[in-house]
Amino acid sequence: MVPITPIHYLILAAALFALGTIGVLTRRNVVIVLMSIELILNAVNLNLVAFSRLWGLNGQVFAIFVITDAAAEAAVGLGILIAFFRNRETVNMDEVDLLKW
Amino acid sequence: MLTSITSYLHSNETPGAAGNMFWALLYILAIFLGLSIAVIAMNWLERKVLAHMQVRLGPMRVGPHGLLQPIADALKLLIKEDIMPAHADRLVFWMAPLITVLAAFTTFIVVPFGPTHAVTDMNIGILFMLGVSSLGVLGIVTAGWASNSHYPLIGSLRSSAQMVSYEVAMGLAVVSAVLMTSLHGTGVYGTGTTGSGTGTLSMIGIVKAQYDQQIWFAFKFFPLGLIAMFVFSVAMVAETNRAPFDLPEAESELTAGFHTEYSGFRWSLFFLAEYSAMIAVSSIAVTLWFGGWLRPFPNALTGATWDLLFSLFPGFSFLGLGALALLSAMRMPRHRMFKIQTIGLAGFGALLALIGLGLLVPPLRDRVQDIYWFVAKVAVFMYLYIWYRGTFPRYRFDQLMMVGWKILLPTALAALIATAVVGVF
Amino acid sequence: MQPVATTFFFYFLSALALLGAVFVITRRNAVHSALALIVTLLALAGIYLMLYAPFVAGVQIILYAGGIMVLFLFVIMLVNLERAEKEKQFNQQWLIALVAAGGLGLLFVRVFTESKTVSGLLQKPLAQLAESTNTQQVGIALYGNYMLAFEIASLLLLVAIVGAVVMAKKRI
Numbered sequence: 299m300v301p302i303t304p305i306h307y308l309i310l311a312a313a314l315f316a317l318g319t320i321g322v323l324t325r326r327n328v329v330i331v332l333m334s335i336e337l338i339l340n341a342v343n344l345n346l347v348a349f350s351r352l353w354g355l356n357g358q359v360f361a362i363f364v365i366t367d368a369a370a371e372a373a374v375g376l377g378i379l380i381a382f383f384r385n386r387e388t389v390n391m392d393e394v395d396l397l398k399w
Numbered sequence: 400m401l402t403s404i405t406s407y408l409h410s411n412e413t414p415g416a417a418g419n420m421f422w423a424l425l426y427i428l429a430i431f432l433g434l435s436i437a438v439i440a441m442n443w444l445e446r447k448v449l450a451h452m453q454v455r456l457g458p459m460r461v462g463p464h465g466l467l468q469p470i471a472d473a474l475k476l477l478i479k480e481d482i483m484p485a486h487a488d489r490l491v492f493w494m495a496p497l498i499t500v501l502a503a504f505t506t507f508i509v510v511p512f513g514p515t516h517a518v519t520d521m522n523i524g525i526l527f528m529l530g531v532s533s534l535g536v537l538g539i540v541t542a543g544w545a546s547n548s549h550y551p552l553i554g555s556l557r558s559s560a561q562m563v564s565y566e567v568a569m570g571l572a573v574v575s576a577v578l579m580t581s582l583h584g585t586g587v588y589g590t591g592t593t594g595s596g597t598g599t600l601s602m603i604g605i606v607k608a609q610y611d612q613q614i615w616f617a618f619k620f621f622p623l624g625l626i627a628m629f630v631f632s633v634a635m636v637a638e639t640n641r642a643p644f645d646l647p648e649a650e651s652e653l654t655a656g657f658h659t660e661y662s663g664f665r666w667s668l669f670f671l672a673e674y675s676a677m678i679a680v681s682s683i684a685v686t687l688w689f690g691g692w693l694r695p696f697p698n699a700l701t702g703a704t705w706d707l708l709f710s711l712f713p714g715f716s717f718l719g720l721g722a723l724a725l726l727s728a729m730r731m732p733r734h735r736m737f738k739i740q741t742i743g744l745a746g747f748g749a750l751l752a753l754i755g756l757g758l759l760v761p762p763l764r765d766r767v768q769d770i771y772w773f774v775a776k777v778a779v780f781m782y783l784y785i786w787y788r789g790t791f792p793r794y795r796f797d798q799l800m801m802v803g804w805k806i807l808l809p810t811a812l813a814a815l816i817a818t819a820v821v822g823v824f
Numbered sequence: 825m826q827p828v829a830t831t832f833f834f835y836f837l838s839a840l841a842l843l844g845a846v847f848v849i850t851r852r853n854a855v856h857s858a859l860a861l862i863v864t865l866l867a868l869a870g871i872y873l874m875l876y877a878p879f880v881a882g883v884q885i886i887l888y889a890g891g892i893m894v895l896f897l898f899v900i901m902l903v904n905l906e907r908a909e910k911e912k913q914f915n916q917q918w919l920i921a922l923v924a925a926g927g928l929g930l931l932f933v934r935v936f937t938e939s940k941t942v943s944g945l946l947q948k949p950l951a952q953l954a955e956s957t958n959t960q961q962v963g964i965a966l967y968g969n970y971m972l973a974f975e976i977a978s979l980l981l982l983v984a985i986v987g988a989v990v991m992a993k994k995r996i
Binding site: 301302303304305306307308309310312313314315316317318319320321323324325326327329330332333334336337340343344347348350351352353354355356358359361362363365366367368369370371372373374376377378379380381383384389390391392 | 830831834838841842845846848849851854857858861864865868871872875876877879880883884887888891892895896899900902903911912913914915917918921922924925926928929932933936937946948950951958961962965966969970973977980981983984985987988989990991992994
């Protein structure tokens with residue numbers, strides 16, 4: 299078997315990133331779109347941690363910042379979702395088409 | 400193979416750190432068995448203690464003083480019909496109890512029962528424990544959702560909100576204890592002389608830091624350690640969904656909360672997970688604030704005499720319990736209908752006394768000491784759980800949120816900042 | 825301690841992560857998606873452990889799986905999605921999106937494997953990371969080099985808290 303090198307981790311991260319992008323671009327349900335964004339952030343994290351295997355700890359510190367960001371993003375995103383659901387009774391992405399109701 | 404098994408006996412590491420698979424598996428098995436026995440004992444003790452608090456007798460029929468009641472209950476649960484609601488989400492319904500049980504049991508691989516008596520010692524020990532025990536809520540939430548019924552859904556909604564709120568205060572309280580591992584303290588608070596000076600998250604490292612600094616963290620920087628301990632011990636009751644924070648399963652409002660639709664074996668898995676989680680969070684509290692496996696006054700009362708005296712504790716507690724059982728056997732009514740019960744109780748007492756005698760043998764008595772003190776401290780916390788349930792009325796949901804966000808969180812933050820300030824200056 | 829059976833665990837955990845990711849974007853039911861995402865997150869935590877990053881793994885479990893995902897499940901149950909399950913799940917541009925995202929992923933892989941510059945960068949010998957003091961070193965880096973970034977992150981979290989409260993509250 300091939301020994302596991304950082305390249306393997308990078309390819310896994312690329313695959314996760316692509317899957318997350320597909321989710322963001324194609325799904326209608328806002329909750330699942332937010333989850334796909336989490337997938338993308340995780341792919342980035344995996345990249346950073348894999349690079350930290352080569353260049354030392356800085357990547358891990360960055361990964362922690364990204365996780366912090368993800369927490370903030372999830373809180374605000376879900377807050378917007380609840381506000382939107384209260385006004386329009388729907389959670390579909392393509393029905394968010396009015397600037398003001 | 401055999402040499403790798405025996406060579407571990409002379410090493411001063413946990414099996415995980417030594418990389419010894421055999422002993423690691425043995426430890427996991429021992430912890431699993433011990434937990435199951437503890438949960439069974441806890442079941443009996445809770446009913447008995449609650450009953451005596453309410454001036455009742457509690458279970459008395461199955462076995463002497465209801466000692467066999469938990470076993471009878473377990474048998475009943477195992478052979479009960481396993482019902483799945485008609486429109487339940489089958490896969491999630493099936494998975495939910497497993498998630499809770501796995502999360503509750505997995506935490507125990509880093510619990511230090513002694514300097515070498517842990518499955519492994521992780522660099523991120525306490526973080527791992529908090530993280531994995533917080534996964535248990537996923538099982539509760541999904542159980543309520545998958546039941547496709549109103550009461551469980553409300554129960555799981557409450558549970559998720561409650562967990563997220565109290566985890567914050569809990570984490571901050573833990574951080575202030577972790578901070579103490581690296582602080583010596585100066586001035587009036589100068590207590591330690593040989594503190595290691597470097598902080599650690601490892602469970603074993605935290606207990607060792609308490610030994611080095613010659614103080615339990617509950618009493619360090621008085622009263623800051625006590626405040627953090629208090630915040631944690633309130634938050635841990637909320638985290639395990641126990642009274643007075645048992646809103647997710649409030650039986651007067653929600654029938655049985657998130658596990659209304661569960662029956663038989665699946666329900667007993669939730670039961671097992673709840674009690675294991677209680678033991679797990681109590682172990683965190685004991686490790687962080689009450690010196691883990693350390694016996695009382697390990698630095699002050701040293702010398703051969705004190706060592707001998709403290710090492711007699713495990714044996715004599717078992718002997719005392721055995722004597723208690725024998726005494727109650729003698730006080731049983733002298734009637735032929737009670738003959739089997741009396742003999743059974745006397746036999747149980749004799750068994751306990753035998754274990755006690757065995758623990759007085761010198762090599763064994765030194766080996767089990769750490770485990771004994773750890774378990775004794777955890778048992779105090781478990782008794783507190785029963786005591787809370789017997790005395791406190793249940794919180795309303797808005798009160799629960801208020802306590803979590805407006806009282807515990809600022810208190811924990813203030814204690815953390817004060818700890819840092821006192822420790823540095 | 826050296827990680828054991830790295831190859832097996834890498835393929836096992838990546839298969840788990842990818843499977844979870846596929847389920848996240850294809851399930852009709854949002855709760856199933858959330859559970860699949862939790863599987864992915866836990867598998868990634870295992871992979872971080874293999875990369876000598878135990879602290880990041882711990883943060884991943886406690887913050888992502890224990891915090892953010894519980895929040896997601898809470899919101900999913902709060903906004904009742906039974907109607908959403910029966911509706912169309914994908915929008916009209918799904919084919920274009922699929923091609924574009926797949927192309928993006930393939931581009932990444934090609935850059936990682938074919939590009940001379942990148943493979944030159946990746947030919948570096950592995951850094952010596954001490955697993956036993958990982959937490960301490962991450963802490964020193966966070967409060968040393970990245971002090972300002974750390975403070976800004978705390979500000980960001982404050983803004984997020986206020987924003988979430990403003991969004992979700994009916995009347996302020």
